[in-house]
Amino acid sequence: MKYLTEYRDGEKAKRLAEDIARRVTRPWSIMEVCGGQTHSIIRNGIDQILPKEVEMIHGPGCPVCVTPLEVIDKALEIASRPGVIFCSFGDMLRVPGSKDDLFKIKGAGGDIRVVYSPLDALNIARENPDRQVVFLAIGFETTAPANAMTIKLAKEQGVRNFSALVSHVLVPPAIEAIMNSPGNRVNAFLAAGHVCCVTGFAEYPALCSRYRVPIVVTGFEPLDLLEGIRRAVMQLERGEASVENAYARVVSQQGNVAAQAVIHEVFEVRDRGWRGIGTIPRSGWGLRPEYSDFDAELRFAVTDIHTMESPLCRAGDVLKGAIKPNQCAAFGKQCTPRTPLGATMVSSEGACSAYFNYGRFVQLSPPSQRAIAGNAR
Amino acid sequence: MRDREIDSAGFRSSDQTQSEIRFEGMSCPVPLQDYPHILMGHGGGGKLSAELIEHIFLPAFGCQSPESLADSTVFCIDDARRLAFSTDSYVVQPLFFPGGSIGDLAVNGTVNDLCMSGARPLHLSAAFILEEGLPITTLQQIALQMGATARRAGVSIIAGDTKVVERGRGDGCYINTAGIGVVPAGVDISPARARPGDVVILSGTIGDHGMAIMSVREGLEFEAQIQSDSAPLNSLVAQMIDAWPDIHVLRDPTRGGLAASLNEIAAASRCGIVIEDERLPVNPSVQSACEILGLDPLLVANEGKLVAIVPEAAVADLMAVMHRHPLGAQAAVIGRVVADHPGIVVAKTSIGASRVITIPIGEQLPRIC
Numbered sequence: 001m002k003y004l005t006e007y008r009d010g011e012k013a014k015r016l017a018e019d020i021a022r023r024v025t026r027p028w029s030i031m032e033v034c035g036g037q038t039h040s041i042i043r044n045g046i047d048q049i050l051p052k053e054v055e056m057i058h059g060p061g062c063p064v065c066v067t068p069l070e071v072i073d074k075a076l077e078i079a080s081r082p083g084v085i086f087c088s089f090g091d092m093l094r095v096p097g098s099k100d101d102l103f104k105i106k107g108a109g110g111d112i113r114v115v116y117s118p119l120d121a122l123n124i125a126r127e128n129p130d131r132q133v134v135f136l137a138i139g140f141e142t143t144a145p146a147n148a149m150t151i152k153l154a155k156e157q158g159v160r161n162f163s164a165l166v167s168h169v170l171v172p173p174a175i176e177a178i179m180n181s182p183g184n185r186v187n188a189f190l191a192a193g194h195v196c197c198v199t200g201f202a203e204y205p206a207l208c209s210r211y212r213v214p215i216v217v218t219g220f221e222p223l224d225l226l227e228g229i230r231r232a233v234m235q236l237e238r239g240e241a242s243v244e245n246a247y248a249r250v251v252s253q254q255g256n257v258a259a260q261a262v263i264h265e266v267f268e269v270r271d272r273g274w275r276g277i278g279t280i281p282r283s284g285w286g287l288r289p290e291y292s293d294f295d296a297e298l299r300f301a302v303t304d305i306h307t308m309e310s311p312l313c314r315a316g317d318v319l320k321g322a323i324k325p326n327q328c329a330a331f332g333k334q335c336t337p338r339t340p341l342g343a344t345m346v347s348s349e350g351a352c353s354a355y356f357n358y359g360r361f362v363q364l365s366p367p368s369q370r371a372i373a374g375n376a377r
Numbered sequence: 378m379r380d381r382e383i384d385s386a387g388f389r390s391s392d393q394t395q396s397e398i399r400f401e402g403m404s405c406p407v408p409l410q411d412y413p414h415i416l417m418g419h420g421g422g423g424k425l426s427a428e429l430i431e432h433i434f435l436p437a438f439g440c441q442s443p444e445s446l447a448d449s450t451v452f453c454i455d456d457a458r459r460l461a462f463s464t465d466s467y468v469v470q471p472l473f474f475p476g477g478s479i480g481d482l483a484v485n486g487t488v489n490d491l492c493m494s495g496a497r498p499l500h501l502s503a504a505f506i507l508e509e510g511l512p513i514t515t516l517q518q519i520a521l522q523m524g525a526t527a528r529r530a531g532v533s534i535i536a537g538d539t540k541v542v543e544r545g546r547g548d549g550c551y552i553n554t555a556g557i558g559v560v561p562a563g564v565d566i567s568p569a570r571a572r573p574g575d576v577v578i579l580s581g582t583i584g585d586h587g588m589a590i591m592s593v594r595e596g597l598e599f600e601a602q603i604q605s606d607s608a609p610l611n612s613l614v615a616q617m618i619d620a621w622p623d624i625h626v627l628r629d630p631t632r633g634g635l636a637a638s639l640n641e642i643a644a645a646s647r648c649g650i651v652i653e654d655e656r657l658p659v660n661p662s663v664q665s666a667c668e669i670l671g672l673d674p675l676l677v678a679n680e681g682k683l684v685a686i687v688p689e690a691a692v693a694d695l696m697a698v699m700h701r702h703p704l705g706a707q708a709a710v711i712g713r714v715v716a717d718h719p720g721i722v723v724a725k726t727s728i729g730a731s732r733v734i735t736i737p738i739g740e741q742l743p744r745i746c
Contacts, residue, residue, distance in 0.1 A: 008728075043732060044728055045730020046730065048730035049730055103418070108414050116597065358735075
């Protein structure tokens with residue numbers, strides 16, 4: 001497949017890993033911010049071919065994982081109401097709220113539909129004018145343009161029965177929060193290629209110089225990741241701290257200007273809670289007042305939300321890179337993809353789920369679960 | 378709280394039923410009351426389905442036989458003759474999809490379940506639950522395809538039933554088929570028979586059926602339309618058994634895909650399995666669709682493929698036979714059974730590392746971004 005298979009070449013991967021090994025002289029901790037990168041690192045075993053001096057720390061870049069519990073509980077509350085069609089990306093359905101998940105609400109009679117694009121939710125709203133259709137608009141900068149465009153269209157076309165529960169998060173403030181956190185071990189960042197595809201990377205030089213940390217814009221295939229790691233190691237070994245673009249086939253410095261315009265028309269920067277981490281100032285997007293008619297939180301006046309996290313779950317420490325998933329006492333025991341205690345065990349981009357699904361058990365124990373693919377029969 | 382329930386259910390020393398569910402190391406079984414309602418996942422053939430069988434069906438039926446949980450069950454009718462028996466229900470939507478329909482699936486699925494125990498399928502029953510308002514021409518089309526598929530498979534449909542439910546209480550048409558077949562003398566095919574040193578053969582590309590269904594169900598359009606691989610495997614299996622009767626294991630990787638089948642074999646045989654990512658045949662359009670949706674072809678359903686575990690000495694003969702058969706033309710050796718890591722399936726990745734192949738709970742969910 002063009003642009004994919006040539007970036008999975010085993011021989012070239014080995015040569016890159018050897019090159020990294022030749023250059024490295026002391027231990028470095030490099031954080032890949034994005035959950036998609038975590039997934040690829042674990043799935044392909046990239047960490048297994050790196051020299052022992054290079055440690056990959058898995059960052060908070062899985063949107064499913066960091067969506068605040070309060071938002072999940074609001075989603076569950078809205079989805080339970082009669083007359084509502086609740087639309088969501090697929091991997092949000094199993095994220096545990098304080099006591100339920102969307103699958104359970106669906107089993108109990110809620111009309112919950114998986115969509116591939118927010119525009120699908122808008123179509124559902126047009127087709128069901130007598131029902132309230134709510135879209136769970138979450139994600140990083142990657143999903144924001146399509147979500148913003150959908151809300152803009154809903155307003156322009158007067159689709160009054162459509163609304164969105166918005167909880168967007170942003171990468172640069174998260175990098176800042178990690179660098180400011182006590183006990184931070186991160187020496188360099190791999191910035192998420194798809195986020196930068198939208199935003200560009202003009203915000204990063206300031207972060208590099210303020211925290212003396214190299215940031216390398218990196219893609220998702222094995223050779224992309226290894227090249228990103230190689231460039232980070234080269235900077236670290238030379239004592240440099242600047243922005244590099246190792247994903248130039250997709251990312252430009254200014255990013256997607258049209259996408260940025262629609263985002264800024266619909267969304268404004270807000271303080272945002274991150275599940276497992278806490279509130280990070282100016283780290284998210286919410287709806288601008290001009291679009292408040294389409295804000296599901298206001299339309300459904302969801303109050304009386306009392307959140308409760310599992311006391312066993314250490315997802316916050318995982319997201320901050322303080323521990324590896326399999327260093328959590330509940331990992332693979334009380335907490336599995338079948339019974340996730342935290343959101344990091346749910347999405348395939350979640351660090352805990354990636355560790356579990358690709359067998360990074362504390363003790364290698366036989367698999368216990370089987371998959372289904374809907375009623376394909 | 379979930380964690381407390383897991384703790385209390387984690388030890389079932391007095392639970393007689395534990396021996397029936399043969400998922401090795403099935404950890405922390407959550408009691409059924411965890412879910413007060415049936416979820417879609419209860420029909421997935423996975424852990425939730427197993428919980429229903431364990432907590433509801435087996436106790437109610439008074440069944441204790443672990444064999445009753447296989448895709449098809451082999452039983453003796455006298456000292457010499459063995460029959461295989463299987464049943465399956467079909468609720469696929471849409472009723473017609475690229476490469477097949479609910480009709481041919483209902484025949485092929487049960488035929489394939491039978492022949493995975495080495496049986497020669499003979500007769501099927503077909504029961505229909507129809508929704509008021511279903512066009513007669515639609516039913517006729519389904520029935521014609523069932524007949525054509527049965528003829529292709531060399532089986533006859535000799536019993537049936539029809540029920541109608543009110544409009545809005547069904548999805549147009551549900552079908553149940555049951556089938557019986559004869560197991561030839563000397564054939565002993567079972568997931569428990571995989572042995573270290575055995576070779577893993579896959580009959581063709583993976584993921585075609587599941588992605589064909591998903592592309593039409595979700596209105597996803599790809600450059601090349603993905604066709605279901607729905608097909609009866611009995612003539613391929615018969616030729617394989619003729620060439621080498623001592624095939625150790627056959628499975629058709631339907632729900633849960635190849636990953637589920639390999640894990641079941643590893644668990645039942647208490648062996649490890651190692652496959653190589655780069656040897657897995659996947660159609661480019663299926664691969665592209667999976668990349669876009671963030672799905673793994675290893676977990677996507679097939680309806681006309683088999684995985685065979687065979688002694689190394691059999692590989693050349695079996696591959697020759699398979700390559701001559703249209704349903705085995707793309708057959709490939711994909712891995713090996715090993716004594717290490719019993720019960721666990723490992724894939725060698727393209728960059729020379731390895732990963733464990735487990736099976737995520739429930740449906741594969743398309744990723745957010």
